[in-house]
Amino acid sequence: MHNVLNEKQREAVYTDAGPLLVFAGAGSGKTRVITHKIARMIFEHNVSPYRIMALTFTNKAAREMVERIENLVHVSAKGMWIGTFHSQCARILRREKVYGGVFTIYDTDDQKKLLKNILADLGLGDSKRFSPNDVQHRISSLKNRLITPVMFRDAVTNTFDELFVRIYAEYERRLSASQALDFDDLIFRVIELFKGNNEVCEKYQENILYLLVDEYQDTNLAQYELIKILASRHRNITVVGDDDQAIYSWRGADIRNILEFEKTFPDAHIVRLEQNYRSTKTILDASNSLIRRNKERKEKSLWTENEGGEKVDLVYVVDERDEAAYIARQAQGSDGPGTAVFYRTNAQSRSLEEAFRNNGIPYVIVGGLRFYERKEIKDVLAYLRLIVNPADDISLERIINVPRRGIGEKTMDELRRYARENNQVLFQAVQNYGRLTGLTQRERDAVAGFKNRFEDFQAYPRDDLKRFVSDIVRDSGYLQFLEQSSEEGVAERLENVGELITAVQEYCDRTPEATLEGFLEEVSLITDIDTLADNGGSHVTLMTLHSSKGLEFDRVFVTGVEEGLLPLIRDNDENDTEEERRLMYVGMTRARKKLCLIHAAFRSRYGSSSQAVPSSFLDEISSECLRKIDNTGGRFRELASASGGSAYGAGHKRHPGEVIPLFENFSQVESTYRKGQKIYHPIWGPGMILSVSGFNENMKAEIKFQNASIKKVMVKYARLEFVGDE
DNA sequence: CCCGTCGGTTTTTTT
DNA sequence: AACCGACGGG
Secondary structure, eight states, X not given: OOSSOOHHHHHHHHOOXXXXXXXXXXXXXXXXXXXXXHHHHHHHSOXXXXXXXXXXXXXXHHXXXXXXXXXXXXXXXXTSEEEEHHHHHHHHHHHTTXXXXXXXXXOHHHHHHHHHHHHHHTTOTTOSSOOHHHHHHHHHHHHHTTOOHXXXXXXXOSHHHHHHHHHHXXXXXXXXXXXXXXXXXXXXXXXXXXXXXXXXXXXXXXXXXXXXXXXXXXXXXXXXXXXXXXXTTTOOEEXXXXXXXXXXXXXXXXXXXXXXXXXXXXTXXXXXXXXXXXXXXXXXXXXXXXXXXXXXXXXXXXXOOSOOOOOEEEEEESXXXXXXXXXXXXXXXXXXXXXXXXXXXXXXXXXXXXXXXXXXXXXXXXXXXXXXXXXXXXXXXXXXXXXXXXXXXXXXXXXXXXXXXXXXXXXXXXXXXXXXXXXXXXXXXXXXXXXXXXXXXHHHHHHHHHHHHHHHHHHSOOSSHHHHHHHHHHHTTHHHHHHTOOSTTHHHHHHHHHHHHHHHHHHHHHOTTOOHHHHHHHHHTOOGGGGOOOSOSSSEEEEEHHXXXXXXXXXXXXXXXXXBBTTBOOSSSOOOHHHHXXXXXXXXXXXXXXXXXXXXXXXXXXXXXXXXXXXXXXXXSOGGGEEEEETTTTOXXXXXXXXXXXXXXXXXXXXXXXXXXXSSOHHHHHHHOOTTOEEEETTTEEEEEEEEESOGGGOEEEEEEXXXXXXXXXXXHHOOEEOOOO
């Protein structure tokens, strides 16, 4: 790493006043710019740390920023408003006593549970047209665009939307009855607060002398509005981002926020950081050649003074097992630290984990089932959440009968009925158990038992939080319930609960005024990537391409570089190839010294295997950067890639974007695939079709092979050969 | 009310 | 292949 700021970095750091947009290419030292800028404000301009706000997307990025600032100025960064959009907004809402300063933050899982209840109550429980998933997604994207149910109602044109708006409105009503906010609310509510209360709004506007925003390309409309409001008084706003690394449009991020920053702030100064300090010249050239294909981007090109380095390996493997074995072999040969493996979907991690475990290679996996989303953790947290906020119906429903207390669905229905009719929350209904007329004595006793037990919990002293939590885990019977569970993985679950209690202790140790509320808030806004140690340990790190943004490793493997997987193609909504290309670009530019791209001849998805086509992205990378390695032993002729010829030179030229029909005539195909047909599969050898399902390109065949294994394959990809009867 | 089994669905990405 | 919810017997 260089020790002095380069000319462009200086320009960004020394632009003291007014709006500033920094295009910061991958590895160009953007965190360096932000931290130096903040340090300079404090030192050169004597700005109080309290008047600086820096917003990030992950806690990890925020923490890194704090550490680096403290290293620069040797002054505690405490008191600075540095944190994620969500955590800073939660902080504002608590300060301003929204819901009296006591509210619960619902995660996606909680949202879906709530929506499921609502759908059931509206008689849409098993409607095909409304699934909790879809509805959650729609609501989230409306909130991202600051659209309330009332606003949306005006735009309704059909009965489907009419019904949807009823669900949305009811969702809002119940959230508020439970004193709960979802992730999107945290930002939305701050904006509402500011718009509805001039005094409060001006207080923050006046206070924030400098506003800095990291990863600006990932902001959505709500975040953009928030930034605009916060910066409007002093107009000292610095946004740092890279349109080439925008990979969250599906979550409402709007790339126009960065592309059109100059429209919002016409006097904006613009600085481009294009010198890359991270990667070898070869890796950078390869990445540049790929991203250049995108149309919707600001023209720029990264350069470096680093050495050329090794070529980028393009490895052809048989299938995911072979892929994992190849990586395991490579990882073994090197000295561990600084190796990462990326994949497009979490499901791909399974085969990798297996290979690493079998080869005794230590690995750390980021993402997937996150710690705080594990069932046992959510159960314990639900107890704590309900203690803090008894109005939290979702948490009550979660634990009232865990462990079993004889409170089943029938009893719950009665509780819900009573609560609804009396306009109360579920916990109040529990407290009024004597008036639950629809219950037997035995059922009423069960409810009373829970009430008494729980009211005890509420009265436990909270001066020692760790003690408090472990007492509740024990006295609720949850610990015993776990221990006696017949399910697999009991040990791991107990361990997780233990880890949670440790987390409470750690929270207390580093927080001056530790409260249960504070712990819960921190926990609900944390993600796995936040807890990732700075890849110092001698392990391989596994994660999705999305999670990799902002990180760097000496050696990077990008797996599954195949058409349909990267770029990922799903069958329903529109696919965004440019965003997929950016995702690939993000992955590639994480590598410092060595980059390895892998694609397989066969890939299983949803449990069945099919033939894979090399990603069209591979054709777009300058071939002089690549070294091709065939790890299949030449057993498989490679399929032509989707956009033009094979990466290995085989196959015929096709036009970009042209879809390759693997079979020109499907009706002919269908007629030949039938039960009893003997076939030959290039991998698994001879076999016989047991059954056929689906049509045309969706047709699947279940095949029994000679080695007695039964597999389901997509006919379109499987390249089966017919074996005639003798 | 509890527990086991079956069938359908799932996997894109996350604050 | 794995997870979830619906269903039915104990």
